[in-house]
Amino acid sequence: xxxxxxxxxLRDVPKDLVRDKVESDVxxxxxxTARAAIDGKDQSENVSMxxxxxLGVDFSRHGKSGFFRWHTGDRVDVAIxxxxxxxxxxxxxxxxxxxxxxxxxxxxxxxxxxxxxPALATVYFDLDTFKHMVVDAAAMAMTAAMLAMPSDSxxxxxxxxxRPDQIAVNTASVNRVMQTYQMIHNNWARKNRxxxxxxxxxxxxxxAYAEIKMARFxxxxxxxxxxxxxxxxxxxxxxxxxxxxxxxxxxxYLKEIKLSSPIDLxxxxxLIMETLSEIDIQEPPG
Numbered sequence: 001x002x003x004x005x006x007x008x009x010l011r012d013v014p015k016d017l018v019r020d021k022v023e024s025d026v027x028x029x030x031x032x033t034a035r036a037a038i039d040g041k042d043q044s045e046n047v048s049m050x051x052x053x054x055l056g057v058d059f060s061r062h063g064k065s066g067f068f069r070w071h072t073g074d075r076v077d078v079a080i081x082x083x084x085x086x087x088x089x090x091x092x093x094x095x096x097x098x099x100x101x102x103x104x105x106x107x108x109x110x111x112x113x114x115x116x117x118p119a120l121a122t123v124y125f126d127l128d129t130f131k132h133m134v135v136d137a138a139a140m141a142m143t144a145a146m147l148a149m150p151s152d153s154x155x156x157x158x159x160x161x162x163r164p165d166q167i168a169v170n171t172a173s174v175n176r177v178m179q180t181y182q183m184i185h186n187n188w189a190r191k192n193r194x195x196x197x198x199x200x201x202x203x204x205x206x207x208a209y210a211e212i213k214m215a216r217f218x219x220x221x222x223x224x225x226x227x228x229x230x231x232x233x234x235x236x237x238x239x240x241x242x243x244x245x246x247x248x249x250x251x252x253y254l255k256e257i258k259l260s261s262p263i264d265l266x267x268x269x270x271l272i273m274e275t276l277s278e279i280d281i282q283e284p285p286g
Contacts, residue, residue, distance in 0.1 A: 004119040005140070008108060009130050019130070022137040025194065026050070030138050032188045034145035049138040059142060060096060063089025066146050067096040070135050077102055078129040079122055081139040083146065086117035177236040180219050180227045184241070187221040197222050198234065199282040209269045217281075235275045242275075 030049055037047040043060040054073030059066060064085040071077050082097050084090045098109055104123065112121040120143050124130040188194050201216045217234045220226035229237070 004116050006112075006115055006119065006121045007124065007130070007136065008111065008121065009124045009127065010108070011127055013127065013130070017127075017131060020132050022133050027137050027141065029188065029194060030141035031144055032185065034138075034141040036186075036190070038142070038145045049141070050134050053132065053134050055134050055138060057138065057142065060093075061146060062092025062096070063087060064146075065090045065093040066142065067093045067100065068139060068142055069100070069102065070129075070138070078126040079124045079135045080104075081120060081122040081135070081142070082112060083143045084112075084115065084117045084119045084121075086119075090117070173230070173233050173236070176227055176229055177233050177240070180229065180233075180237045181240045183220055183225065183227070184237070195221060196280075197226060197282070198279055199223070199226075201284065203283050204276065204281055205283060209273060231272065234279070235272050238275050238279055239271075242278075 033047070033049060037044055038059070038061065041061070043058075045058045046056045047059065049055045049057055055078075056071055056073065058069040058071070064087045066083045068081040068083075069077065070079040070081065080097070080100075080102055082093050084093060094113060097104065097112060108123060112119075112123070115121055120139060122135060122139050124135070129135055184194075184196050197218070197220050199218045202212065204212055204215065213231055215231050217229050217231070218226040219229050219234055219237060
């Protein structure tokens with residue numbers, strides 16, 4: 001689904017203004033925070049979306065639509081956003097736009113209502129906030145999280161071409177990948193910081209696939225909370241994480257989020273080695 005994303009600034013914007021883009025890892029953290037904040041809730045206040053800028057949001061969900069009020073840590077309003085899905089529940093978000101605590105001109109409200117839907121509209125009160133694009137990224141994260149509800153977990157698809165004697169083994173692998181991914185994901189959502197622990201039972205660096213394919217790994221958020229995994233399972237966890245970040249790089253179009261990561265018992269050696277090179281692994285000495 002492609003979203004019509006429109007930004008309105010209630011003051012003159014200098015022609016030479018250069019906006020600061022938000023890095024993909026920050027966008028990924030915002031999405032995780034947004035999904036944790038929205039999960040099962042119709043409204044919430046003062047959700048911290050970006051600690052560096054002290055950006056917070058009050059949100060209210062109206063069926064498939066939503067209203068977001070953006071403020072700094074001292075509760076100074078800097079922008080509002082409204083997501084209109086194109087359903088009958090849009091009226092709830094529009095009423096919040098019209099009758100909410102922040103008064104907008106009829107001209108501005110009519111511009112938002114006239115947008116082709118589905119639409120995400122953000123109205124900025126502060127030029128500096130507009131320049132730094134933090135609200136832009138956070139609004140897209142909140143909208144993406146709302147689209148993804150109620151499920152907070154990605155789906156993992158197994159290889160269809162699998163022998164009957166491998167089914168039990170494959171199912172156990174899927175469960176380990178899901179549990180470990182969820183452990184890292186939940187910690188990310190809670191702390192708004194991406195962190196993990198991976199250690200191996202043998203040296204990995206500089207070795208060929210044939211030498212490490214039987215390695216075992218302890219994977220989790222810290223050394224005290226880990227899951228023992230095979231090499232293929234380790235790669236499955238971090239491919240899920242990479243999939244989520246990759247989708248956020250395309251957040252301009254705000255496609256509905258549905259993560260899928262096949263676990264193939266016939267490993268792709270190039271993909272495994274590429275993924276390993278991006279993971280910080282604690283290896284035994286020697």
